[in-house]
Amino acid sequence: MSKKQVKSSPTSTEYPCALSPSMEMQHHPFATRFIIFLIITFVHVPSSAFADDDERYVNCGNLFDCGDIKGVGYPFWGSNRPDYCGYPEFKVDCSDQDPEITIQKLTYKVLGINNQSRNLSVARKDYAENICPTLILNTTWIPNLLNYTSNDHNITIYYGCPPQGAPNFANSSLFSCPINTTEMMGYFTAVSDLTEFGNSASTLINYLASCKDNIEVPVRESALKKILGTPTVAQLQGGLNEGFDWVWSANDSLCETCQLSGGKCGYSETTTAFSCYCKDQTREFSCPQSPPAAQSPRSTNGTRQLWIAMEKFEGSLQSLQTPPRPSLNSPRMSAQEQYSSNTSSLPCEVFQGDRVYKLSTDEIDL
Numbered sequence: 001m002s003k004k005q006v007k008s009s010p011t012s013t014e015y016p017c018a019l020s021p022s023m024e025m026q027h028h029p030f031a032t033r034f035i036i037f038l039i040i041t042f043v044h045v046p047s048s049a050f051a052d053d054d055e056r057y058v059n060c061g062n063l064f065d066c067g068d069i070k071g072v073g074y075p076f077w078g079s080n081r082p083d084y085c086g087y088p089e090f091k092v093d094c095s096d097q098d099p100e101i102t103i104q105k106l107t108y109k110v111l112g113i114n115n116q117s118r119n120l121s122v123a124r125k126d127y128a129e130n131i132c133p134t135l136i137l138n139t140t141w142i143p144n145l146l147n148y149t150s151n152d153h154n155i156t157i158y159y160g161c162p163p164q165g166a167p168n169f170a171n172s173s174l175f176s177c178p179i180n181t182t183e184m185m186g187y188f189t190a191v192s193d194l195t196e197f198g199n200s201a202s203t204l205i206n207y208l209a210s211c212k213d214n215i216e217v218p219v220r221e222s223a224l225k226k227i228l229g230t231p232t233v234a235q236l237q238g239g240l241n242e243g244f245d246w247v248w249s250a251n252d253s254l255c256e257t258c259q260l261s262g263g264k265c266g267y268s269e270t271t272t273a274f275s276c277y278c279k280d281q282t283r284e285f286s287c288p289q290s291p292p293a294a295q296s297p298r299s300t301n302g303t304r305q306l307w308i309a310m311e312k313f314e315g316s317l318q319s320l321q322t323p324p325r326p327s328l329n330s331p332r333m334s335a336q337e338q339y340s341s342n343t344s345s346l347p348c349e350v351f352q353g354d355r356v357y358k359l360s361t362d363e364i365d366l
Helices: 021-027 029-044 055-059 194-209 221-229 233-242 252-260 300-318
Strands: 012-015 064-066 069-072 092-095 098-103 106-114 119-124 146-148 152-161 172-179 182-189 213-220 244-248 264-268 273-277 348-352 355-359
Touching (some): 064 098, 119 233, 152 172, 152 233, 213 221, 213 233
Antiparallel strands (some): 092 098, 152 213, 172 182, 264 273
16 A cells, blocks of 8 residues: 655644553553552452551550650550550659659659669659658658669658757767748768667667657768768758669569560559560560461562562563554654554544545654
8 A cells, every 4th residue: 555645734733643551551661560569469468467566565665755864664654655564663754854753652753774784763852852851751661673772771860859958979960840830850860770879879769769750761872971971961962862773673584585576565454464565466475486487478478479460460561562652743764663563553633724634653654
């Protein structure tokens, strides 16, 4: 068949040939691969791959931050860590960027938390400003989870003592203490064994026996030495603000086992025992380790099958020999160069004046 010659003229209107869907997809390879990936993913990926992790596992992965104390985890809880993430006695709060812990009605300022040595450094909040608290409570009673360290030493403070007859000994001091609008006398001694005062010990013992209340407050050894050297209220106040140390013991070996298995440590109020929170559910001590074969269909093989399917699908598209986008303004090219033998013709329309020419792509010759 002879080729028709169509010349462009100022009065002619050219309409480019429409592209087949396969040609359009070849012009957008990235979009093609992305669409195929989405289709195969939602069809073939199991729903379990999108399952949420256990709520307790997620929440107990949060760490407590307040002021200079950061990264606090088990056995403590509070703030963004729910109560099942730690032991009931170990709730921590953040007050004006000051971390605090309350134990047996006494609130302590948290000075430091050492997870390696399991040391909890605290100072009594009620003694932060003066040594005359409104509520006189002992520090000596603590939960079984806490123990004092060898660096802690007790100082005994007496309240409601007689204003007269106080013995004047070294390492001891008498002070005035207004509590609840009532003026009373106080007395403290940094000596734990009063027999160290020798023959005068009985005088001191009898005087202290007439005091209404007494408590023991721990200080570090370094602070104790300063108080023994200068037994003043100011020195005692400074020693109390330096705080002291507790060592906790809260099934820490079980927590290490749980963490090594990929779990999060916590405490169950139902069983009143340690709990290990795993991604799927709560376990007693540790999370089970799934065998590699059980994981492969969801992960490695699943991903590999997705890409194999994509490559096959895309390869089938590329095997279609479709012509490039024809244009009436293209340079002169032979039909052999433009199209292969199995290329289907695409209809085009050219308007010249009042006449319409319907051409196939192999009939176009500029």
